[in-house]
Amino acid sequence: MKITIVTSRGNKHICDIEAETTSTVLQLKKSFEKKNKKYYVDRQRFTTSTLGADGKPVALTDDGKTLSHYNIKSDTTLLFKDLGPQISWTLVFLVEYAGPLCIYPLFYIFSKQIYGTDFQKSYVQDLALICYSLHYIKRLLETIFVHRFSHGTMPLSNLFKNCTYYWGCTIMVSYFVNHALYTAPSSINVFVGLVLFAVSEFLNLMCHIQLRNLRPPGSTERRIPKGGLFDLVSCPNYTAEITAWIGFSIMTQTLTAFIFTLLGAFQMYVWAVAKHRRYRKEFDGQNGNPLYPRNRKIIVPFLL
Template identity: 40%
Template sequence: MVQVTISASGRKSSLASDLPVVLDIPAGLDSATVEDVKAAFAAKQKLTLKDEKKSLADDTTLQNAGFVDGGELQIKDLGPQISWRTVFIVEYVGPLIIHPLMYHFPKVFYGGSVQHSLLQHYVYAMVMLHFFKREFETVFVHRFSHGTMPFAYIFRNSAHYHLLGGLGLAYAVYSPTYSSSSPYIRGTIRDDPKFLWACTAIWLFCELSNLKTHVILRNLRPVGTKKRAIPYGYGFNLVSTPNYFFEIVGWIVVCLMTGSYASWVFTATGIYFMGTWAMKKHRNYKKEFGKEYPRRKIMIPFIF
């Protein structure tokens, strides 16, 4: 058994009104984790060592965190929480609502009817299938290492998909500029079925490959655990995050098909975020597995 004192950190709240409190954790210092402390306190909040700002991961043992028996942890009230699964569902549902509205009701948004080109048909189908796939993965494939996040973050996280991938992309590609009678489309490669089929084939390969990498990651983590293991095979032998690589290539295909500034902005922003996440994942893999982790690039084979 290990004894832990919980005190308040940061702003005062109703959560901290009864602090400090002393908890007895029915496990040894070398096996008791931060999650055990949270369970004993019955709160999903940020825990830190006293006078430190960095939060402690749930699976960190108290011993590895540098805690001593009878020591003190500080808890910070992060406010209302929401599950990561719910956040993902909300993020991806935005484009699934916005794109059909702009595609099927052009008079509302452009002031007149739009005779859709073959390119617009293809892009619409690709966008809808992509985000339906993301919703499917969120519900049936992904296993989340973190259960919740602050509710306020959902607005920040959704902005990329709702504003750039939803409003921005949809308004641009379903506009009269890309209609069947537009000089930007008529008689160009963007009106050539062979070009569109070739792009679709590459895009479909990327989507299926992205799904496969997500399934590989899912199978590394048994149900009900936060266990991590080194992923191998299908892209993982080249980079740490092939799921991001396939995602990027799929969206670059859409950019090349349309030439739309909106699609490039959405894709470039996504590359920035995915690159940031990829570097963090790569560092965590190397830190956790040390010399066992094979040499591989971060996100883009042979380059980065």
């Protein structure tokens, strides 16, 4: 069958591709790449020119699904969008997490040069360095050994955006925590914050391991997460991440740490809402599909 490919903007004709209904989306992308060398597989996104049941164009998002799954027939027209230069998720995570691990200690080690005076650091500043560093060491190790990404790449522009956020916030937090005028909070604040941070980091790791075990190696299969905090909220990994930084903020008692926590919490809430909606839409209980638990909250147990 013949498939006509046009641009998503302007419907400008690009090429025609011969395919079978049993061909997969990946095979379609490879055929398109042969005719358009610039647009390698990871840069391609196809949608139908007709609207689906929800009134929106249907995106061919699963490379393993056949064209017939998306109701692609002969003489169908597909809309092509160039996703731009791509970079692997793993590399993006490694770069964005390595930055804070290297940047934060600079304010601790070179405090005399940065603040213009030599001073004795408090034990809280020592603890903060250890906690901040361990968090990003954990994130790096998770990226290498734990995470399995459903999509292999993301736009290259995300690397600069993510690094600006993580690296910039690290400068903001580290500058004030390691400042010569920093005053350590009470011991009870430090203890409570440290315990909350440590427990949350452990729970965050457990959530990531649970998510990894949901998906067999090399598979993009999606399942309903169950067990532990997943029985309460859709994104407990974000919940634990937020409480970890709340603990760090309580321990250090700096305004910039709380600002960093609020910024991260807002972004993770946005991600959690989108993921929660995706779970409920995908697992709707119809046609043999499992039903997503309707009493499960988004990110805050029993509340939100």
